[in-house]
Amino acid sequence: MALLEVLIETLSSNPLTALLAITTAVFLSRCLYRLTLHPLSHIPGPLLPKLTSLWLYYHAYIGDEATVIHKAHKQYGPYIRVSPHEVDISDADALGPIYISKGGFMKADIYNNFDIDGHKTIFSTTDVDFRTPRAKAVVPMFSTKNIRGNEVELYGCVDRVIQRMEDEAVTGKPVNVLNLGRSLAVDVVSTHLFQQNYDGTSEKGNRLSVSAFVDAFVAVGRFFYLPNTVFVWLEWAIEKFVPDQHTNDSMAVVHHFVENLVSTTPKGAQNYPGRLMALDLETSEVISQCKDLIFAGTDSTGMNFATICRLLALNPDKYDVLHAEILANANAGPAKKEIQELPYLTGVVKEGLRLSMANPTRLPHVVPEGGWVFKGTYFPAGSVVGCSARELHFNPVAYPRPHSFQPERWLEGNVTPEANKHFYAFGVGSRSCIARNLATIELFMATERIVEADVLRGARACQDKVVIYEWFNSSVKGESIDLIWENKTSA
Numbered sequence: 001m002a003l004l005e006v007l008i009e010t011l012s013s014n015p016l017t018a019l020l021a022i023t024t025a026v027f028l029s030r031c032l033y034r035l036t037l038h039p040l041s042h043i044p045g046p047l048l049p050k051l052t053s054l055w056l057y058y059h060a061y062i063g064d065e066a067t068v069i070h071k072a073h074k075q076y077g078p079y080i081r082v083s084p085h086e087v088d089i090s091d092a093d094a095l096g097p098i099y100i101s102k103g104g105f106m107k108a109d110i111y112n113n114f115d116i117d118g119h120k121t122i123f124s125t126t127d128v129d130f131r132t133p134r135a136k137a138v139v140p141m142f143s144t145k146n147i148r149g150n151e152v153e154l155y156g157c158v159d160r161v162i163q164r165m166e167d168e169a170v171t172g173k174p175v176n177v178l179n180l181g182r183s184l185a186v187d188v189v190s191t192h193l194f195q196q197n198y199d200g201t202s203e204k205g206n207r208l209s210v211s212a213f214v215d216a217f218v219a220v221g222r223f224f225y226l227p228n229t230v231f232v233w234l235e236w237a238i239e240k241f242v243p244d245q246h247t248n249d250s251m252a253v254v255h256h257f258v259e260n261l262v263s264t265t266p267k268g269a270q271n272y273p274g275r276l277m278a279l280d281l282e283t284s285e286v287i288s289q290c291k292d293l294i295f296a297g298t299d300s301t302g303m304n305f306a307t308i309c310r311l312l313a314l315n316p317d318k319y320d321v322l323h324a325e326i327l328a329n330a331n332a333g334p335a336k337k338e339i340q341e342l343p344y345l346t347g348v349v350k351e352g353l354r355l356s357m358a359n360p361t362r363l364p365h366v367v368p369e370g371g372w373v374f375k376g377t378y379f380p381a382g383s384v385v386g387c388s389a390r391e392l393h394f395n396p397v398a399y400p401r402p403h404s405f406q407p408e409r410w411l412e413g414n415v416t417p418e419a420n421k422h423f424y425a426f427g428v429g430s431r432s433c434i435a436r437n438l439a440t441i442e443l444f445m446a447t448e449r450i451v452e453a454d455v456l457r458g459a460r461a462c463q464d465k466v467v468i469y470e471w472f473n474s475s476v477k478g479e480s481i482d483l484i485w486e487n488k489t490s491a
Contacts, residue, residue: 221471
């Protein structure tokens, strides 16, 4: 009773001290719970992420998330607690249950941070009933048959970017192949899916008009793990108090292009917006879905294209092998193979996808009701789990000398089950990249034609290393991947 009286007297005479004491007690109790009693307390990892999500928010923001988590895996093993409620898993066997089996686990709510103009998109939604009819309407456009039916137009996009590369190469100045890759990607997406060419390859200069628009959505990855309410308010504050006119101008250019596209597309037309309009969606949502496609198709494929060009420039011996294969096929007459049947070209494209780190970080999904047991380790319902391309693509067991460019590892007789199992360039399962087929064929086409034209002969990489911000969609520091040709003259 005396102790209670002392406590009451303290509360009444020193309210600030009492408040501080209560706050400290609650904080320490919360920390103790998360360390010892929380359902994920058995998962190892650094101390700070066990206590607070701020650790993950910080590393996501500064762009070294994948690197610090990789170091933690080396110290603690295949399961790392990266926030009080989230686990990063470095084991390809987890891909099946998380992303594939019975449709996989549901996406985490934080994907809503990628909504566009207030609309959920095929990518950002966590609602299966929302996504299914929209995806079903447009999926036929990504079939191999559909893409081959548009082959002439797509090769036209490739040939224009090759001509631009040749024109810039003879200037003796560094050529930003990341910018060229984005130019090609936006033209392929718009030509094939919109049936209206954006014509990015005709734009002069080192900065594509769509790039700031794309970069704005890439930068969402800095705040990817924030609760959606916090994210929305933060996004509003940034736009309000730190306006970026260059980004706003790029947003306006893209909006005008898409708005004009949608307004001139008849309902039921067999292009991307027409197929969505046939579902009687709001016009504003169709515009948002098209913007999402431009962002996703331009960013990742541009990065993959630039990476392949750089890797071939850095490895002239492998370039020569590829050049010989492509020329032999071009001159094979009736025996000419489809480009995706060429073994060394396939190896080059797959190695480029493996090494490019276009999407390096974890794809978070939520453990369903009833929990999940994986290899004897229990993950409670509601916890967030996922695997990352950074962990899988640089696994030395699956890929000996994982940081080296070895197209040969994908040749018949060399490729291993582990290599195939760890390949994660487009995700896996029902929520994998909807445009993976188009993106892959585009890279095959571009690599084939560039090497056949011998454009990369004599090219040298300007950067010793390409450094990225490890966001959901990676961002190249300096915004360029440069090649330079010395003593090259026009034909």
